[in-house]
Amino acid sequence: xxxxxxxxxxxxxxxxxxxxxxxxxxxxxAPGLNEETIAFISKKKEEPKWLLEWRLKAYRHxxxxxxxxxxxxxxxxxxxxxxxYYSAPKSKxxxxxxxxxxxxxxxxxxxKLGIPxxxxxxxxxxAVDAVFDSVSVATTFKGKLADAGVIFCSFSxxxxxxxxxxxxxxxxxxxxxxxxxxxxNSAVFTDxxxxxxxxxxxxxxxxxxxxxxxxxxxxxxERTLIIADEKSHVSYLEGCTAPMxxxxxxxxxxxxxxxxxDAEIKYSTVQNWYPGDENGVGGIYNFVTKRADCRGNNSxxxxxxxxxxxxxxxxxxxxxxxxxxxxxxxYSVAVTNNYQQADTGTKMIxxxxxxxxxxxxxxxxxxxxxxxxxxxxxISKSAxxxxxxxxxxxxxxxxxxxxxxxxxxxxxxxxxxxEHEASTSKIGDDxxxxxxxxxxxxxxxxxxxxxxxxxxxxxxLPMEFAVEAQKLLGITLEGAVG
Amino acid sequence: xxxxxxxHAKIGNKEILKGLNLSVNAGEVHAIMGPNGSGKSTLxxxxxxxxxxxxxxxxxxxxxxxxxxxxxxxRAWAGxxxxxxxxxxxxxxxxxxxxxxxxxxxxxxxxxxxxxxVEFLGLIKEKMKIVKMKEDLxxxxxxxxxxxxxxxxxxxxxxxVLEPKLAILDETDSGLDIDALKIVSEGVNSLRNEERSxxxxxxxxxxxxxxxxxxxHVLSNGKIIKSGGPDxxxxxxxxxxxxxxxxxx
Ligand SMILES: Nc1ncnc2c1ncn2[C@@H]1O[C@H](COP(=O)(O)OP(=O)(O)OP(=O)(O)O)[C@@H](O)[C@H]1O
Ligand SMILES: [Mg+2]
Numbered sequence: 027x028x029x030x031x032x033x034x035x036x037x038x039x040x041x042x043x044x045x046x047x048x049x050x051x052x053x054x055x056a057p058g059l060n061e062e063t064i065a066f067i068s069k070k071k072e073e074p075k076w077l078l079e080w081r082l083k084a085y086r087h088x089x090x091x092x093x094x095x096x097x098x099x100x101x102x103x104x105x106x107x108x109x110x111y112y113s114a115p116k117s118k119x120x121x122x123x124x125x126x127x128x129x130x131x132x133x134x135x136x137x138k139l140g141i142p143x144x145x146x147x148x149x150x151x152x153a154v155d156a157v158f159d160s161v162s163v164a165t166t167f168k169g170k171l172a173d174a175g176v177i178f179c180s181f182s183x184x185x186x187x188x189x190x191x192x193x194x195x196x197x198x199x200x201x202x203x204x205x206x207x208x209x210x211n212s213a214v215f216t217d218x219x220x221x222x223x224x225x226x227x228x229x230x231x232x233x234x235x236x237x238x239x240x241x242x243x244x245x246x247x248e249r250t251l252i253i254a255d256e257k258s259h260v261s262y263l264e265g266c267t268a269p270m271x272x273x274x275x276x277x278x279x280x281x282x283x284x285x286x287x288d289a290e291i292k293y294s295t296v297q298n299w300y301p302g303d304e305n306g307v308g309g310i311y312n313f314v315t316k317r318a319d320c321r322g323n324n325s326x327x328x329x330x331x332x333x334x335x336x337x338x339x340x341x342x343x344x345x346x347x348x349x350x351x352x353x354x355x356x357y358s359v360a361v362t363n364n365y366q367q368a369d370t371g372t373k374m375i376x377x378x379x380x381x382x383x384x385x386x387x388x389x390x391x392x393x394x395x396x397x398x399x400x401x402x403x404x405i406s407k408s409a410x411x412x413x414x415x416x417x418x419x420x421x422x423x424x425x426x427x428x429x430x431x432x433x434x435x436x437x438x439x440x441x442x443x444x445e446h447e448a449s450t451s452k453i454g455d456d457x458x459x460x461x462x463x464x465x466x467x468x469x470x471x472x473x474x475x476x477x478x479x480x481x482x483x484x485x486x487l488p489m490e491f492a493v494e495a496q497k498l499l500g501i502t503l504e505g506a507v508g
Numbered sequence: 509x510x511x512x513x514x515x516h517a518k519i520g521n522k523e524i525l526k527g528l529n530l531s532v533n534a535g536e537v538h539a540i541m542g543p544n545g546s547g548k549s550t551l552x553x554x555x556x557x558x559x560x561x562x563x564x565x566x567x568x569x570x571x572x573x574x575x576x577x578x579x580x581x582x583r584a585w586a587g588x589x590x591x592x593x594x595x596x597x598x599x600x601x602x603x604x605x606x607x608x609x610x611x612x613x614x615x616x617x618x619x620x621x622x623x624x625x626v627e628f629l630g631l632i633k634e635k636m637k638i639v640k641m642k643e644d645l646x647x648x649x650x651x652x653x654x655x656x657x658x659x660x661x662x663x664x665x666x667x668x669v670l671e672p673k674l675a676i677l678d679e680t681d682s683g684l685d686i687d688a689l690k691i692v693s694e695g696v697n698s699l700r701n702e703e704r705s706x707x708x709x710x711x712x713x714x715x716x717x718x719x720x721x722x723x724x725h726v727l728s729n730g731k732i733i734k735s736g737g738p739d740x741x742x743x744x745x746x747x748x749x750x751x752x753x754x755x756x757x
Contacts, residue, residue: 460596462584463590464610465581466610478599
């Protein structure tokens with residue numbers, strides 16, 4: 027594991043060895059974190075003063091905090107001074123000139139995912155002249171969204187164009203001082219997405235960050251804020267559905283969702299950051315804080331995540347069920363292979379009356395991977411007639427991997443109904459042999475069994491996403507048995 | 509069709525098959541009987557290519573080719589089918605889905621177009637009648653929660669859909685009730701033709717009343733120690749195995 031951090035420092039640090047650079051053209055900052063770095067970021071983004079203050083406050087608090095150690099993870103100490111906190115998108119000239127220069131293994135993966143060639147070039151960062159179709163696509167969408175009154179833009183843009191909304195909601199779900207990585211993000215976040223759905227509006231299309239995050243090639247510390255005003259509805263898709271080459275990076279994002287009365291937010295993630303190689307060298311540290319505030323009565327938030335990438339995942343998309351009758355859902359598939367580690371789960375905090383939550387967690391571990399489900403269901407005194415149903419299933423492939431379950435339940439109101447079910451199973455050689463005897467190849471058999479195991483979660487994903495998630499699973503687990 | 513010569517096979521360090529010879533022609537039905545632990549399932553598994561079985565000596569020729577060189581799925585594509593003594597449960601995988609994947613894998617191998625959902629349903633509707641397969645079993649997970657008899661019937665149903673050239677039925681009759689035995693036997697009989705060979709592993713002469721074998725073999729201690737016609741099964745039913753073992757010794 028120590029090579030991990032060394033590589034990380036080396037990689038992240040090496041481009042930026044010339045100290046603090048103020049030259050506007052280069053847009054880079056030397057490794058290291060202090061108030062100056064933060065001021066630099068804020069200035070680069072032409073932020074208002076209050077936001078800089080907000081960042082600095084977060085930073086000062088972060089200094090008093092310690093790396094969390096409670097997760098069932100083996101994390102090498104991260105040197106936060108060795109990381110560069112601002113790096114503008116690489117210019118076209120830095121990237122590979124043609125597909126010939128791109129790692130063939132990466133291209134193979136794209137191919138398997140069925141990503142068209144033009145898009146492959148784009149994802150691999152190849153300098154393509156007509157930047158991408160999505161530019162025009164995005165503008166057409168933008169028109170359609172604007173007609174509906176929906177705001178969907180980058181976080182930086184929102185700070186400039188809709189400061190009142192940002193100021194009102196930023197940090198209102200995940201306070202700047204919430205947790206170590208959340209505070210770090212609050213201090214140094216560079217960009218992310220902003221969504222506002224006005225009252226009574228059903229967002230006319232699924233919103234996705236797929237293109238934008240890939241395009242900007244940032245995303246180490248992104249910040250996303252989604253507000254669904256009364257009686258509105260939005261479905262948001264996040265993630266790279268193609269593997270990124272962002273090796274050895276710390277990725278500490280914060281996502282805040284606010285659902286007002288009768289509003290509904292569906293947030294789907296397919297996370298496939300670089301997981302490191304077969305020996306556990308490299309890969310993303312994915313430390314993400316995601317939280318939804320079901321602020322209004324009858325509001326609903328549903329998290330669906332498919333986590334296949336990253337060397338380490340630390341992530342607990344949560345719901346605070348404040349409004350009466352509000353509903354929180356968490357559907358998760360997490361896959362860990364080789365030396366990947368994941369400690370993931372959710373928190374459902376019941377505060378309002380008749381609130382209900384559902385947790386379906388499917389964990390798959392192969393080879394040496396370790397995985398934990400960590401969940402908290404908290405029923406406050408005020409949460410009359412709250413209901414929770416939790417189901418945690420683990421699937422193991424091989425003898426050396428591990429699955430652990432840490433369900434915490436705190437019920438302070440006796441009218442609550444809390445149900446928990448858990449299971450652990452193994453893909454057996456006899457199951458695979460049965461399939462192969464029927465003419466099905468081993469990898470297809472593994473796919474079939476794994477997809478069967480994940481069915482309940484996949485059906486929550488939008489159609490195209492579900493298809494990609496299935497393929498991704500197959501690729502992630504390739505050769506994991508046998 | 510199938511020619512096994514001097515087959516020796518080990519599981520771990522334990523030799524189970526110890527010089528087995530068996531020759532099966534196209535269109536024939538061979539019954540293999542023998543005491544518990546004599547190596548009948550081992551033979552079936554070795555023919556199907558299961559992991560963990562080491563062939564240390566001997567040859568297996570199937571349709572003129574070396575069967576032992578092929579991967580399990582390649583053997584399936586080439587028409588080898590094993591009805592398992594203990595069919596495994598696969599939670600979450602739909603029974604019909606698995607079967608469709610199996611049919612299409614074979615079709616792909618043969619260069620035939622894959623069947624779409626409608627065509628496939630047409631095919632299985634036909635076959636379901638043959639073994640009187642209950643519809644609800646089709647849409648459940650593979651063998652999950654099936655009764656012992658239902659699992660066996662599912663094996664024969666799969667066989668009727670896959671139409672193999674060489675079918676090895678490992679104690680398919682065990683666990684079937686009297687009516688089911690009859691239905692399954694009729695299913696097997698309906699699949700009999702000049703091109704298809706069947707190896708029936710069984711403990712009970714009763715099955716052979718329904719499915720008339722051309723040859724009956726006794727497998728004991730890893731070898732075929734006696735072969736004969738259908739009468740041999742009757743004799744075994746009456747006298748047990750000891751007399752043959754003595755004869756062979
Ligand atoms: N995985 C294994 N490890 C060690 N020994 C094994 C293993 N599998 C089978 N055997 C042994 O091999 C021998 C033959 O087993 P096999 O299952 O082929 O017998 P069989 O003739 O099919 O018996 P039955 O009539 O009871 O089904 C038995 O002694 C059995 O204990
Ligand atoms: Mg047996």
